[in-house]
Structure formats: C-alpha cells, structure tokens
Amino acid sequence: MKGTLYIVGQKKPVADLNCTVVEYTSNHAPEDRYRINYEYDKRLSNFRVELRRDVPLLLQLDDGRQASVSVQAESSTPSGVILGVFRVKGDFTKAA
Secondary structure, rough: OOOEEOOOOOOEEEEEEEEEEEEOOOOOOOOEEEEEHHHHHOOOOOOOOOOOOOOOOEEEEEOOOOOEEEEEEEEEEOOEEEEEEEEEOOOOOOOO
C-alpha cells in the first residue's frame, strides 16, 4: 500500500513510501499494537528521517488511514534500498 510521510505542521511531503501494516494482537496494549514496515519509493526532500527521531511525523496511507509515527528502525540494503519500521503512536483508525 502507498503512503505519504509528512512532518507534522508542514504541507510539503517528505517521502512517498510503500507500506505494510502489521497488527500485533497478543501481549500488546491497544495503543501499541501497530507497526508499519516501509520502503522508500521516492524521497521528496533532503530531510533524513532516520537522523531526526525527535521530529513528529504523520503518515497518510492511500486507504484513508493516517497515523502519528516515529522511526523504530531503519536500514539500507547493499543495493541502496532504504527499509524501516514505524511505531504508530496513538489512534490508528481504519478507513471508513
């Protein structure tokens, strides 16, 4: 699924991402049960998410969901593909 990443309070997106939503249903509190695996499709600015973990981020998915996220992990492959995991903070409602 496609996602667009924004810095909270800014209109210009930081990146276009390919995302996979993972829901943990056992041993996780309701507010801490989602992770989003991502791969960069296109970087839209010089902002390096992995270096600025203190900046609040907003992820909007193409199915209508959006979430406040923080970077849990990020890495790059030998071929240069950037992969990572976002931790969803707070409410992550399903699309209507």
